[in-house]
Amino acid sequence: MGDFQRGDEDVIRFHDFQVDVQTYAQRGKQNDFPLLKRCPHCQAKRPLYRHGYYERNAVTSHQSYRIWIARYRCPECRRTVAVLPSFLLPYFQYTLPTIWRVVKERLGLTPKRGMEEAPLPYPSSLAV
C-alpha cells in the first residue's frame, strides 16, 4: 500500500483502455493513452502534456502484474494527473473483479454446497 502517497497531489482519472489487465501489462508504455484536453485542477482548456510513468502492482487471484501508469502535467498550473485503467481502484493493488469476488465471499453471497442460494441483488459489473 501507499503507492499513491508520493508527496504530490495527483488527481486520478480513470480511463477504459478496452483491454484486460494482462493485455495492459504486456503493452506497457505502448498502451493507447488518452489525450487530456482539460485540466481537472484549474479547468484550463489546454491539453495536458505527458509527464512520464510510474510502476505499480495489479494483482488478480491468479497472478501479479507490474503495470505502467501514465502521468500528465498541466501547462498552466503545473499540477499532475495520473490516468488509471478502469479495472483498477486507487489504493488497492487488486483488480475490480478480484475485489468483487472477495467481497461477495466475505459477505457469504457466494453459494456453497449445502447452503440455500439467496438471490444476489448485485450487478454483474461495477462502474467506477
Ligand SMILES: [Zn+2]
Ligand atoms: Zn491546471
